[in-house]
Amino acid sequence: MKKNLEDYSSFFSNLRPEEVHRLAQVAQEKNYSKGELVFSRGEPGNAVWILKEGRVHLQNVSYDGKVITSCIMIAGDIFCCLPALDGKPYTSDAVVIEPSIVLRIPSDFFRQLARENPRFSNKVMCTFCDRLRDMEGKGCQAFDPAELRMARLLLTLGEKFKGEIPLTRQEMAEIAGLTVETAIRILSQMKKEGIIRSGRKMTKVIAPQKLKERVME
CATH class of the missing domain: 1.10.10.10 (Winged helix-like DNA-binding domain superfamily/Winged helix DNA-binding domain)
Structure with a gap:
C-alpha cells in the first residue's frame, strides 16, 4: 500500500518515518458495500481497522433479537484495538452502514509498533480508555429515563x-x-x-x- 497514511487518520501522526514505511508494507485497503461485515463477533482479533471513508457500526444482538449498537465509526476512527492487543476474539459485529473504505493493520504488527514507540502506545491507550469510559457511562445510564x-x-x-x-x-x-x-x-x-x-x-x-x-x- 503506497497511499499517504495520514489520509486515513491523525492516529499515525506520532509514527517515525521508518515506522510509516513499514506500516505501508503490511496495511491493506479494503472496500465494503452497505450491509457487509468487516468482521463478525467471535472471529479471531487478528487486525486493527481504521475507517477512511463511510460509516461502520459495532453491533450485537440481544437474547430477544434486538440490535444494540455500541459504537459508531466515522472517517478517521480506529476500532478494535483491544482484541488486537490481547489476542482475543472480536466481541461485536462490524456492520457497514454506508459504502466504506477501511484500512486493515495486522495485530502482530500493531503490537510491535506499540512496544517500540511509547508515544504511539500512549495514544492507543488513551483511545482505549476513552472508549471504555464511554461504555461504562452507557452501562450506568441504562436505567435512566x-x-x-x-x-x-x-x-x-x-x-x-x-x-x-x-x-x-x-x-x-x-x-x-x-x-x-x-x-x-x-x-x-x-x-x-x-x-x-x-x-x-x-x-x-x-x-x-x-x-x-x-x-x-
Missing part, C-alpha cells in the same frame, strides 16, 4: 458529526437502547419544542443548551 438517554445521545452525536447527524430514527433507537416507537415519540416532541430539526435520515441539534439543561437536571 428514555428522554434523558436520547438527550445525551443527541449531544454526543452532534459533537461527533459536527453538524447534521446522518442516522435514522431506528439507528438512534439502537444506540440509546430504546424501541423505535419510543425514539420517534421523543424526537417528535423535541422537534415541536424547537430543540432539533429532522428529516428522513437527518437530525440536527439547533438548541444544544436545552439538551444540556435536561442532562444536568
Whole structure:
C-alpha cells in the first residue's frame, strides 16, 4: 500500500518515518458495500481497522433479537484495538452502514509498533480508555429515563458529526437502547419544542443548551 497514511487518520501522526514505511508494507485497503461485515463477533482479533471513508457500526444482538449498537465509526476512527492487543476474539459485529473504505493493520504488527514507540502506545491507550469510559457511562445510564438517554445521545452525536447527524430514527433507537416507537415519540416532541430539526435520515441539534439543561437536571 503506497497511499499517504495520514489520509486515513491523525492516529499515525506520532509514527517515525521508518515506522510509516513499514506500516505501508503490511496495511491493506479494503472496500465494503452497505450491509457487509468487516468482521463478525467471535472471529479471531487478528487486525486493527481504521475507517477512511463511510460509516461502520459495532453491533450485537440481544437474547430477544434486538440490535444494540455500541459504537459508531466515522472517517478517521480506529476500532478494535483491544482484541488486537490481547489476542482475543472480536466481541461485536462490524456492520457497514454506508459504502466504506477501511484500512486493515495486522495485530502482530500493531503490537510491535506499540512496544517500540511509547508515544504511539500512549495514544492507543488513551483511545482505549476513552472508549471504555464511554461504555461504562452507557452501562450506568441504562436505567435512566428514555428522554434523558436520547438527550445525551443527541449531544454526543452532534459533537461527533459536527453538524447534521446522518442516522435514522431506528439507528438512534439502537444506540440509546430504546424501541423505535419510543425514539420517534421523543424526537417528535423535541422537534415541536424547537430543540432539533429532522428529516428522513437527518437530525440536527439547533438548541444544544436545552439538551444540556435536561442532562444536568
